[in-house]
Each structure stands twice: as structure tokens, then as C-alpha cells.
Amino acid sequence: MLNPYNILPTLARSTSTIDSALTVLALLFACQKRTGPALVALAALVHVSLPSVLIAVPFIMILTDAHAPASTLANPGPGSKKEKDDVNGTQNQHSQWKAVLMGAEWALYMGVLAFSGHLATGSWNWVWRSWGAVVTMSDATPNCGLWWYFFTEMFDHYRPFFLFAFSAHPLIYIAPICMKFRHDPFYAAYLLLGINAMLKSYPTLADAGLFISLMSLFPETFPYVRHPLPTFLLHLHSALLMPLASHLWLSQGTGNANFLYAATLVFGLANLAMVVDAVWAGLRVAFVTEEGEEVVQL
Template sequence: MVHAHAHEFAFAVVIRVLLAFSPLESFLQDDNQLSSSLTSYSRLLEGVYLFRQHGIDPYTGGTFRHSPLLLSLFSTVIPATRIPPKLLWTFFDAVSAWALVNIWRSRSNTRKHERDLRIAAIYLINPYIFLPCLALSTSTIETTLQLLVLLFASWGQSSPSLLALALLVHLSLPAILLLLPVLLLLLSDPLSHLASPRPFPQRLGKCILLFVEFAIFFVALLFASTLAAGGWSWMRNTWGAGILLPDLTPNPGLWWYFFTEIFDHFRPFFLAVFSLHLSVYVVPLCIKFQHDPLYAGFLLLGILGTFKPYPTLSDPGLFLSLISLFPETYRYLRYPMVTTLLHLHALLLLPLFHHLWIGTGTGNANFFYASTLVFGLANGGALLDCTWAGLRVAIGEEKDGWVVTQE
């Protein structure tokens, strides 16, 4: 059975390689739903060209917003041709599926499980995941790092987990919201405790040491990035983009259209409100799910996928794939059919209205934004349903136990 699963996984990866070398990549690479201005491979190639071929600082313009770490990597180690990136992106996706399976094994406390192949398949065939991968969006790299952070934390390996998180934050600043649940996970275990809530043990000293270790990794990468970029200007173009929102290129998120229509003198206020809105969920979720920090991290990934400034389809795609890790919550989901139909509806509307507006010019921005609102509603519905189910498990288990006792 194990060998059969390995062969099926290898077959799925081979199919992904074949898709990567199909003509689909040329159609998908510049799709705003799959690549944002912060994750576009075309913009990365432009920055590499300016930096390596002409010695021009790509951050002096207003289009290059990738981390200097990626700029250095693709300027030196990885050739800026088509074939190596296609193989690399497929490798990242395979690593992500492997990490997801191993997180499940850690949570279920098993070495092999019959659900392993199903979990890998759910991830690999998820259109929200493999389409950005085919488009060579760097959001695929961020997804891999997010799963590696959770995997190493589930294994109790603090240094690899915190190093991966520091690297992830350098690529995508909103990922800093994952720091608290990762610290809690390193101080506890990944096993399911949703059915038996308990107070988190007081381990403040260990938590401070872990935070200091993360800070050391983060500062080291900060200086490495500054050295690679030749100055500090990269910070405004990369991290600052997620706060100041200078690029209003359409994407599947909820920010771009609102700030296109808002008056300029209201812009600083609403930028502060939208940015703070992301952070207000961290502490309440970590307090409420302190007994199961992996579930708290899962919900925060859903919040990032729904409300971050420059999302792509891979952000909510990761959240939806992670649902497979928590089968104990399935019976307590209230509206799974409604959420599924909303996602199917959005999956049809997003490319259709995007093509009507950008492709044929017969629509306008309202068409596409209407589809992103449906998409946001679907993501929000899934997030609320999973939050309810995670809380309801304990009550349901107590009730089931009471019924058995009475009988």
C-alpha cells in the first residue's frame, strides 16, 4: 500500500511537470488572479535584467516589488530562462504536498496513514494551487515556506521553523501574523486537542528565547537583503507596498477597488484601518485556541488569504487545502454545501469577468470586483464555518459523552 501511494504521488508530480511545459504557462503568467504585483514572475525577470545586465537598481522605479533575496537568487544561482524555473516551481509544489502530509502525520501521531494520498491529492489538484504554480507566481514559494514553518514547528524543531518564518516574512510581510501561533505550537504539540480545551502552560521564559531566536534570524536576513540591494530603498518598494498600497493592479482581494474609488484625503485613515484589521484577530484566536495552536495558525492563514493586501488564488487555496488536516471538525460544519457552491460560483465568475473586462473590453472594473466580492464571501464563509466547527467540537464531544452515560 505504501509503495502504491508513492507511485501515485510520483505520477501526480509527473503530470504537474508535463503541465508546466505545456502552452498554458504563456496564457497564465500575467493573469492578475494568479500573480499580483508582488509575486509576478515577469516583474521578477525585469528586475533581474536591470540588476544583472545593466547594473541598475530595480528599486528606483515603481514596478519591482520582490524581495532582494529573490533578486539575488535569480541573478546568481538560477538562470533566468524558462526551463529551470518550471522545474523549480514544480519541486516547490511537491515539497508543499509532502509537508502537508507530514503535518497530518504529526497531528494524527502516525508514521503512515490511509489519508496520506488523499491529503496530497487534495493539495495537488486544487486549481487555486496549481494554476498560480503554472503561472510561475512567487506565491508558490511563499506557500511552501508556510507549510514548512508549520511542519518544523509540528516536529518541535524550533530553529528550522523560525528561520523559515523569518524568510517568509521577508518575502511577504503580513506573514508576521503567524509568529504567535508558531511560538505556541513550538511550546506544545500538534495533536488535536479541540475536543479537550485546556489552559496553555505558562512557559514565558522559553517563549522569549524563541522570539529572540526569530529576531536574530530576521535581522540577519534584513542585513543580507540590504547588502544584496545595495541600500535600504528596497524596504519601501517591498514591505511598504503592503502598507501604503501604491499599486492598484486588480487582484482577487478586497483592497484594490476600494482604494481606487476612495478620495485621497481619506486614504491614510483607511490604510491604517485595513492594516490594523488584519492584526486584530491574532491574539483572540490564539487565546481561544491556545489548546490547539495548529488550528489557530490554520485560521490565521484563512484570514490572510481573505484580507491581505495583494492576494492571489494560492492564498485561500492553501487554507482550503489545510481543511483536510482536521477531519474531527467535519461533522460540525454548518454550511459546507453553501461554501462549496460559493467557491464554484466564484471560480467561474473570476476568469469570466476578468476576460470580459481585460480581454474583450466589453465589461468594466465593477464586473471583476463583483466576482472578487463573491470570492471574498466564499472565503469568509469557509473561515467562519471552520471557526464555529473548531469551537463546537468540544461541546459536541461533551454532549456525546453525556448521552452515552445516560444510556
């Protein structure tokens, strides 16, 4: 956790450190199979950071999978086909019911937290001012994300359509990632954290920092990461240019929004490169090759 992306938000006293702490705490409880505390932590995480709902499905998969969080990337389907069919036939139905009950329990905790917010504020306006602001991008203050500049330049009559498209876009990754990495739901949650850090409306450095730091939990993927140096240089480039462009535009008045947005695009590209590399490495590690053989992507 000595990643600069984690240290700098802490020194700045950013609330993003609370999101990171709740994410790590929820995953820790899930890996320990402590269902109640894990679901409470997940509910608290989604309550303070709505985009984190992206990891709810793999999170429940971790709780229902008897083998999780042990990584099975290198051997996603041990045993013969008949053995796997027998085991899957007896466990799937039980796991599905268990997942439904856990989903209901998590929804109950979310309801309790939401009602506690109503009691604290005396109305339900907090829903629109917190969760609603995440979806509607009501505050276009420049940040390290991809939304703010786009919706600043957007014509008003196109805004609802693109708000829906941008908000729904991250959700389409849940099903394919959870299906492909169903034998290792912890890795699926890790990938969705990276997608969330890249596509959420109000991202922070801590989001990318948490994704980078969690990569150390999967050392078996390290030999198959394809572009570590370009990814590092992209992060370095954006980390140097974002504060510089922000200072020139917002403080000195000698730059403009295009410079800062170009730097944030590089930052988004760096996050994308890490997610793509992580997906490739997670898939590639399952293929055992003999000497002289090579796995290629078509």
C-alpha cells in the first residue's frame, strides 16, 4: 500500500481513502467467509460510493465459492469432465440459493443504511444529492476522470442520452468477467475494481492506486503481463502532467481545459492498459505450453 496513488490522497485527507479502506475490509471479510460482516461492509461501501456496486456480484460469488479466495487461475477446471459435472451438479443449486439469500441480506443492509440517512437528514433529498449526483454528473469540477470535460462540452438536449450510456456502460462488463473467471471470483472482483477506477464519474487517484496494489495478490500472472514498461510510462506521464496542466489552467490562467483533459486521457489510457494486461494475464496463465510453443491472440 506504499503506492504513491494511495499515499497522496491520504496526505490530502481525501475521503477516497475511506472508500479504499471499506473495499479492502469488505474483501478481507469475504475471503475469511465472514458473511455478515462482509455484507455489512459491502453495503457501507456502496452507500458511500455508489459505483462500487460493480463488485457486488463477484463479491457474493467469493462468499458462495468453497475454493475462494484461493487463486485457481493456473488451473481453472481441475479434474476430468465427468468429475467436474458431478461436483457442479450437486453444488450449483445450493450455491444459487445461497447467493440469493446473501443478495437479499445485502439489500436489507442497504435499506437500513438508506433509512438511517433519512432519519439523520429528515428527508430523502440526500439520495438525489449523493447517489443522484454520481449518475447525473451535476458537478463538472475537473478531476482525473473522463466524464467532466465531455459533459461540459455536451449540448443539453443530448445530455440525458449520454448520461444513461456512460452510467450503464460499466455494468456490461459484470456478466462476461464473472462468467469467464467464475472459478476465481476474487480475480473477477479485482478486474471490476480496475474498470470502476477507469469509468466512474468521479474517479480519484486512490481508485487506480488500489487496483495497482491489489495486483500483488496474483503473482502467478506477473510473467504474462505484456506491456509493463509502457503502462508504467503512461502513469508517470499522466502523474507529472495532470498537476502541471491543472496549475497552469486553474491557477495561472496561462493554459486551458484541453491540456488538462489530454493528461486525464493519458491517465485513462494507463488504467485501460493495466486492465487489458490483467485480463490477458489471467487468461494466459491457464494455458500450459511446452518449450518452443507460444500462445498468440487472434
